[in-house]
Amino acid sequence: MTDPDVIIIGAGHNAMVCAGYLAQKGRSVLIIEQSNHCGGLASTREFFPGFKASVAHTIQNFSSKVIDDLSLTKHGLDLSQYPLQTIGLSRDGECIRLDSSKDQPRVSGLDGKDEEAYAGYMARMQTFADMLKPFWLKTIPRIGSANLQDMTTFLALAVKLRLLGKDEMGEFMRIATLPIRDLMDENFESDLLKAVLSWDGLLGSKMAPRSPNATVLSVLYKMAEKDAGAPKIPVSGIDGLVTALYKSARSSGVEFKLGQPVSRVLMDAGDHGVKAVGVVLADGDVIHARKIVSGVDPKQTFIDLVGVENLEIGFTNRINRLRCDGYVAKLHLALDSLPVFAGLDSPLGRLILVSNMDSIEFAYDDAKYGEFSDRPVMELILPTLCNPDMAPEGKHILSGHVMYIPHQIKGGWTEEAHDRLYQNLIELLEHYAPGIREQIIFGELLTPKDLEHQYNLTGGHWHHAEMAIDQMFMMRPTYEAAQYSTPISGLFLCGAGCHPGGGLSGAPGHNAAIEILRTEQ
Template sequence: MSDLDAVIIGAGHNGLVCASYLAKAGLRVAALERRGVVGGPVVTEELWPGYHISVAAFWMSLLQPKIMLDLDLRKHGIDVLQTPAGFQPFASGGSLVFWSDTARMQEEIRKFSAADAEAWPRFVAHMEGLMPHLRRLLFEVPVDPTTGRLGDMARSLALAWRFRHVGRQFYDVWDLLTLSAHDFLRRWFESETLLTALGCYASGSGGNISPKTPGSAYVLARPMLRDPDTPAGPGGLVKGGMGAVTQAMRRAAEAAGVVIRTDAEVARVIVENGAACGVELKNGERVLAKAVIANANARTTFLRLVEPTHLPAGFLAAIRRIRTESSCFKINLATEALPRWTAYDSRKLAAENPGSITIAENLDELEEAFESARHGRMAPRPYLWILTPSAFDPTVAPPGKHVVSVFGGHVPYRLQGRDWDDAAREELYEIVMRQIARYAPGFGNSVIHKQVLVPQDLERIFDLPGGHVHHGELSIDQIFFRRPVAHAAGYRSPIANLYMCGASTHPGGGVTGVPGHNAAKVILQDRKKGVRPELFAWRGA
């Protein structure tokens, strides 16, 4: 493996996207993956014979249509299945079905509040009105407005010009970035039920936030960031599990000429004369390239793979300050049967099973779960988002058996006064089973196998810093031109020829593919214009 234009550290989905764009532009590219399978957290693994599990990521809601179409990912194997509407039961026996049709959703809401039903179309129209700006912002390369360089000043002005039509909606976008989800929603809705049903998305966002955390309103926009009305088709449950997404990306990359190696752990970035020129693997092998691109998170890249003598002290201090501690967990189950939701069955809907199930009884329980995690405890009634893929995809389980995915919040990264040992994981599992049993009695008796992943497991298996699925909080101090840190947000590092393309960069985590797309754009521009050391210079204190 020689004469490479680019070597990518990590074959997660963003690394594969970046590799594909570079190879399609004619570059010689290799991607090196630490694990035995590509995809990072976007994988399907056969944890038990015949049971194919989306171990971490579980729902394709954000992968951008532009990337799917550019890389022809549907041809390479992405097949999104049609599933029924999502469902949320309540202990009273009531429930909420999340119909996609506005009029039908209004009637669903009317059971709880006539005023909220009337407000629903206005809320949807408001959010949809913001989407063109937010979708465009995803693909913007962040600028550093503080450098004083003419090029950066010109790019800042160009960015402002491209968004000149935002107008008064600027303040609406600002509200999404600064208000809590609860405060934002209260502008439209009054019923506790709807405030819980919509606000609980904050608890399931993968961030260390609750519905009442300032700045959490942005999560309300995330389900709409992917335009469903394009030739790429809608998002949703992927046939074969989420690993089908990254396997399609792998096929697209290899078709473009990318060399992909698994079980190839990078030990360090080789830096000579102030510039990155390759990597050294754990086994001592050196892979040289004109550019090194880190799909690994920023903490791993700059605190483990690069000698500190090559980086400015201020930059290293900023990397250490990135808030990455997670409070989410994932439980994967193989079962004899699917859960029977009492409230769902009583409604006698056309679909035998809901497309997804949200467990969030009220705002008090959500806040208690968040506060418990902050103080090192497991909450007795955590938030849960549950999928039953085998109800719609027979390829993921043996005949007559099932798989169930449970994503939850919140648990602490570190338990108070104890470790996350087998006993602690078993305690969390029992808590979750009791929570499910409130709405689906007896389901726990059908479990054959289980996998319980807490933040430390997500960190260990997938190198997610602090177990954080976004590589760090998506708060206003850690987004756009401050992601991963201020003065290094344009996919370049302070070391010449060392780039970043993972979720530590704009626009952050979620299976969007956008960091990989944007990083490739910057790398190709640098090659076209000629790599200039000043582009990588650290301007921070």
């Protein structure tokens, strides 16, 4: 076998996007993945005989440009069938429905005043989201750079901002880092509506409604694509996206090596410092390539795969201090029959079980001090309503994201702690869907600690590194590595630890490929 031009470590969705673009430009690409399947957190696995689920369970902002460029529709991706309503359920039986997939986003279940406010809020947020949209698919310039392309990016952002008009520009600057609770309080009366609308800004982060940081930006990030960030499920489940990416990559000539852990990046000591020239596999095999791209999270990439002895002290310190503690646990239930949620005709949709803003904040307060709340907050879907073949006929799956469950808890994740959380969750579900306890055939709870081990992910963090303002844009993951290139020549990053960040977006993979090709010019 001849050496490939590019080796990509990991077969997460961003890695496959990056590979697809590079292969389209004629580069020979080899993806090396430690597990036996592609997709990372989006991969679908059988968690109980006959029952399948993936950690990522909906798609909110996958780049339509990537879908077009990589012909993913041709390779089987169909997102048109199941845009899901978001349904907010409070403990005392209140229920609201958000439908943002229509031309005119609507909310039902509330009084007229909030409904009207919702339309206005969504229109303004969409303006901001549209303004930011081009920058999620761009390399954010290096600090202090004066080259033409970088200046153009900054200029474009300035022009976009200015085109909003003076008032709107000011308003954007004001709300960008506002605690999302303040934004909600300014706009709405209903506590349930506020909680549900905050949810997309909080999920996956170590932030709560009162945290001033990047929660509003996260909402805008998710609203960048069609349907204002409404969750969607592909026709063949999340696997539909992974398979389309795989097929697209294969059709462009990308090679895959699965079940082969990379133990380190091979370095060559040159005059200028060290250079990445290949990878060493766990079995000792060495594969050389001109460029090495890592889809693995930044902490593991640099500290474990590159090794601190090849990194400068200050840089190592910044990487080591990246905040990568996951705060979301994943619940998978195999159900004997369809659960009945009080007040809902059908549980089709994304159900958010939050009573109000305080219920989120208090759950976070416990997590902040290394505990998990007795009353966690969660979103759930029943994927089998869209893809019945995820479970045996007539059976169902419940897939839930549970907040805020810390990666590290006091006393550690003992079996007892694990079980206590699971029982808490079942009790919570029992309140909303009486009788669900008896419907459970099997239940699986993956804490961030479990996600860390199963998916080889530092801190079990979905986004590889916290999406906080100090770890975003030209500081993601840290300066000197924020433009997809790294201090090690020949080594690039393409995962969620790069701008714009996590979630099934394809954007970091897309941006990395463009940057890698640019370095060859």
